[in-house]
Amino acid sequence: MDIKNYMQDLGRQARAASRRLATASTAEKNAALLHLATAIRRDKAALLAANAEDLAAARASGLEPAMVDRLTLTDKGVDNMAEGVEQVAKLPDPIGEMGEFKFRPSGIQVGKMRVPLGVIGIIYEARPNVTADAAALCLKSGNAAILRGGSEAIHCNRAIAALIDEALLAAGLPAEAVQVVATTDRAAVGELITMREFVDVIVPRGGKGLIARLLAESRVPMIQHLDGNCHVYLETDADPAKALKIVENAKTQRYGTCNTAESLLVDRAVAAALLPPIAAMLAGKGVEIRGCAETCALLPNTVAASDEDYATEFLAPIISVKVVAGIDEAIAHINRYSSGHTEAIVTDNHPKAMRFLREVDSASVMVNASTRFADGFEYGLGAEIGISTDKIHARGPVGLDGLTSQKWIVFGDGHVRS
Amino acid sequence: MDIKNYMQDLGRQARAASRRLATASTAEKNAALLHLATAIRRDKAALLAANAEDLAAARASGLEPAMVDRLTLTDKGVDNMAEGVEQVAKLPDPIGEMGEFKFRPSGIQVGKMRVPLGVIGIIYEARPNVTADAAALCLKSGNAAILRGGSEAIHCNRAIAALIDEALLAAGLPAEAVQVVATTDRAAVGELITMREFVDVIVPRGGKGLIARLLAESRVPMIQHLDGNCHVYLETDADPAKALKIVENAKTQRYGTCNTAESLLVDRAVAAALLPPIAAMLAGKGVEIRGCAETCALLPNTVAASDEDYATEFLAPIISVKVVAGIDEAIAHINRYSSGHTEAIVTDNHPKAMRFLREVDSASVMVNASTRFADGFEYGLGAEIGISTDKIHARGPVGLDGLTSQKWIVFGDGHVRS
Structure with a gap:
């Protein structure tokens, strides 16, 4: 032939x-x-x-x-x-x-x-x-x-x-x-x-x-999209209940999908308050945390994250966690490590929500919602042929x-x- | 260096x-x-x-x-x-x-x-x-x-x-x-x-x-666009005054632009009525006609068009002319020879206008208007970086x-x- x-x-x-x-x-x-x-x-x-x-x-x-x-x-x-x-x-x-x-x-x-x-x-x-x-x-x-x-x-x-x-x-x-x-x-x-x-x-x-x-x-x-290294960022004004619920859904609802969160960023000012209950929830579901030094200090028995971990789509019960100084560091981290698929901020602060929407360079950017919503059916397209992380012609x-x-x-x- | x-x-x-x-x-x-x-x-x-x-x-x-x-x-x-x-x-x-x-x-x-x-x-x-x-x-x-x-x-x-x-x-x-x-x-x-x-x-x-x-x-x-081999099609129900005016503007307003008409198609039923006055107008402006056999029969002293002529963007005072049996042949001819830039139909027949709009596969398709309108300023974009004959991302x-x-x-x- x-x-x-x-x-x-x-x-x-x-x-x-x-x-x-x-x-x-x-x-x-x-x-x-x-x-x-x-x-x-x-x-x-x-x-x-x-x-x-x-x-x-x-x-x-x-x-x-x-x-x-x-x-x-x-x-x-x-x-x-x-x-x-x-x-x-x-x-x-x-x-x-x-x-x-x-x-x-x-x-x-x-x-x-x-x-x-x-x-x-x-x-x-x-x-x-x-x-x-x-x-x-x-x-x-x-x-x-x-x-x-x-x-x-x-x-x-x-x-x-x-x-x-x-x-x-x-x-x-x-x-x-x-x-x-x-x-x-x-x-x-x-x-x-x-x-x-x-x-x-x-x-x-x-x-x-x-x-x-x-x-x-x-x-x-x-x-096409190459991978989905999606982030959830808990800002200083994050509502603790919404934060817990969104991290749980974004990370643990399904481990193998491209809109699953693979990395969690938390503002320093609220890390001590927010991380322990989230870690307990994740531990209860058998999710391994790989954290920065501050995360490891707050959560005993946490594995130290490598730079590679922050760039990885685990597609598994593993999540990388990083404590950040604020929204500038969070946005810079995401724009560096993300695959440009989907990122979410949890905050009750309006200007920060709008800055995150505007400055994060990903196909889907969300405020107070789970990254798992990034999907043709959930967005009302009726069906999807795929998810694009490119910007030319079609995105998301x-x-x-x-x-x-x-x-x-x-x-x-x-x-x-x- | x-x-x-x-x-x-x-x-x-x-x-x-x-x-x-x-x-x-x-x-x-x-x-x-x-x-x-x-x-x-x-x-x-x-x-x-x-x-x-x-x-x-x-x-x-x-x-x-x-x-x-x-x-x-x-x-x-x-x-x-x-x-x-x-x-x-x-x-x-x-x-x-x-x-x-x-x-x-x-x-x-x-x-x-x-x-x-x-x-x-x-x-x-x-x-x-x-x-x-x-x-x-x-x-x-x-x-x-x-x-x-x-x-x-x-x-x-x-x-x-x-x-x-x-x-x-x-x-x-x-x-x-x-x-x-x-x-x-x-x-x-x-x-x-x-x-x-x-x-x-x-x-x-x-x-x-x-x-x-x-x-x-x-x-x-x-x-990008490669070239602009644009067509004007005079349908059986074309208003003769509009037809003359549109051909004149589309072909002769400027010879070197990509939205200039390079080819004219005329329905057989109206060719004898429409072509002579158009030929006279074109002759008055020094535009050479390269026509099919029927065109040559209607317009004495017309140069015979080659297949190559129908595919050519002349960017010069030259126009190819072809007599067609009707809208099916016109659309087929355009979809074969056009560069996909801009085409216009002149007709007072509504269903045929809509068929032309739907079936002609070009970046701009017009009813009773000059191809010269295909332009960022004329379309209200304010300015243009270029005209795309592609379909991915940007068109026209x-x-x-x-x-x-x-x-x-x-x-x-x-x-x-x-």
């Missing part, structure tokens, strides 16, 4: 299909989505069988247990996949929406219309549900998609791909609107991320290693709008420029 | 200065801009002398006359430069502006705040006024800038750079907020477009050759907002996720 030719063919077909999809009606797109949801439920047994094939191969090749876990599709997982697709069908169609009109002194009226980006390349790892999720979001936003899943999920991804083809054709849309890369050859990824003429944006979904590699090699713009949770662009539209009545 | 180290130093200093600039007040930024405008007027003689040095060197090295023309700074040119900077001072400050708030079922309130991108690299050719224009726009939008002008303008650019430094320092802002690359070595450009850690976006301003070269080599996102005329991003902000009162 000539990988370059194969990928170029996929690209060319995707580009052609994207023209049709850009002008597809909401009814056509929703018909395809609802057909897909029905087909997923109908073929549950076949999907689980395909997944069993993948799992057998994964175990035989000694894939690590966490990866096998992510690869596993359960009966409930198939139902969730179908429901996810139905939820996307229910979202308002962003494409063609006009707005922001204003009359200009020349007499023309200028506004904007939302349009698809064109062709989206999605590169992901073991989770087979991404195939259906990503296809649904691209389709609803009028974009053609080229999906490149992990080689360990190839049987299941192919089975889902066949259902997507069926659903597109049933709705009168081109099957090439969503294409799943059929080869597990790694060279296919290299092609996908460099075909600028056929691919408008790449959305990687996977571990830091995958994303760092793609970022270094991609010639196509990417919407990325929903349907992040997969679109706006063109300028002008209404005149024979107007010419003078 | 070690170019790599030199550019890395500029990058590091720009990144540090960008932190300060991001939190600079509107008053500080405007003080720097007004000081700059005053200094430009005050040092007019010195600027003209520096420009004379550049011009002498350019003539000695045999630079082509068009380039010498662009390089030339006149007395009036210096005044315009100062006025341009004052106009940017008058624009509303986009940074820190909050909006789009909504309450979520969880009780948090989610909105957005506008923030700078960080560090902008501007790469441009002969025109020395770009140094002041681009510096002003970057400064007002809270971004640090690294400016790399053409080697032929180096004396004048250095003189303007000294005034920018003076203005920044007078306003209490770091001089490194705007840095002009002091070397004419081409390797500096290669560094600038690959320093991802220090540069957030590149805005090239110059000819197609420059931009194509940068596009091929840049590792930093770019806001790019003003201050295009040099910014939005972060998510969340207001809670001790809210946690359940």
Whole structure:
């Protein structure tokens, strides 16, 4: 198989299909989505069988247990996949929406219309549900998609791909609107991320290693985040009850998510009052504290934090803690160590809350709320294709709008420029 | 001189200065801009002398006359430069502006705040006024800038750079907020477009050759357009008077601008009625028509158009003309040949106007208006750093907002996720 030719063919077909999809009606797109949801439920047994094939191969090749876990599709997982697709069908169609009109002194009226980006390349790892999720979001936003899943999920991804083809054709849309890369050859990824003429944006979904590699090699713009080293900062005027509740939720609700707090900053003036009850709560949940010298002095038996710890996304029951002199040091520390994902201040002081919002350079900045809220569903986007820690094009949770662009539209009545 | 180290130093200093600039007040930024405008007027003689040095060197090295023309700074040119900077001072400050708030079922309130991108690299050719224009726009939008002008303008650019430094320092802002690359070595450009850690976006301003070269080599996102092959389409229900007026303005008001129409499409049903008066108007202004066979049959002595002509941005008194069967062929032709800059339909038919708006894949799409309106000032942006034919991040005329991003902000009162 000539990988370059194969990928170029996929690209060319995707580009052609994207023209049709850009002008597809909401009814056509929703018909395809609802057909897909029905087909997923109908073929549950076949999907689980395909997944069993993948799992057998994964175990035989000694894939690590966490990866096998992510690869596993359960009966409930198939139902969730179908429901996810139905939820996307229910979202308002962003494409063609006009707005922001204003009359200009020349007499023309200028506004904007939302349009698809064109062709989206999605590169992901073991989770087979991404195939259906990503296809649904691209389709609803009028974009053609080229999906490149992990080689360990190839049987299941192919089975889902066949259902997507069926659903597109049933709705009168081109099957090439969503294409799943059929080869597990790694060279296919290299092609996908460099075909600028056929691919408008790449959305990687996977571990830091995958994303760092793609970022270094991609010639196509990417919407991605590397990691989520999120901070909670307890300012001098923090309400102690809110502080405890927010740290508990931000750190301990789930350890493996990118919006989990990994680092806690506390003002010196309130450290002695606030840290002990927080440490007791964390100890009760088995969370290890790695602290600065002052933290260790206040909390006996605390591990000393290294500089590396402050830069680490633990994704585990570990939190780094640092006592700071005040908001200047807190903001400087965050802007130095954070990955730019999400940070929260706990304070009842209004000017300090506003300074934190303005000066912390992260995709989401919060006042008196848990970092765990940084999420497409919680923000009201309906669904998310990913979370961006970049500033170009999309930032923070990325929903349907992040997969679109706006063109300028002008209404005149024979107007010419003078 | 070690170019790599030199550019890395500029990058590091720009990144540090960008932190300060991001939190600079509107008053500080405007003080720097007004000081700059005053200094430009005050040092007019010195600027003209520096420009004379550049011009002498350019003539000695045999630079082509068009380039010498662009390089030339006149007395009036210096005044315009100062006025341009004052106009940017008058624009509303986009940074820190909050909006789009909504309450979520969880009780948090989610909105957005506008923030700078960080560090902008501007790469441009002969025109020395770009140094002041681009510096002003970057400064007002809270971004640090690294400016790399053409080697032929180096004396004048250095003189303007000294005034920018003076203005920044007078306003209490770091001089490194705007840095002009002091070397004419081409390797500096290669560094600038690959320093991802220090540069957030590149805005090239110059000819197609420059931009194509940068596009091929840049590792930093770019806001750019390659060319403006703009179309006017006269639909069957076009009002003949509006059609004539719009073609005249779109083609003949200025020949060298990117929003000038380069191609005219006419529906077969109205070609015999509409084309002769338009041809007479164009002939009167010395515009050459290159037409399809049907056009040539209707307009004696017309040159036959090649396929290449339909893809060409003439930037000259030449227009390609094609008779089409209807709106389907018109849209297909435009989406094939256009550079995605600006297209206009002339019609009194509402459904066809809406189809054209929706299906033409260009940055600006217009109904019954001249393509010449595609411009930051005409659209109400106040000023423009460039026009983007890309879809990622910014599309069409790019003003201050295009040099910014939005972060998510969340207001809670001790809210946690359940």
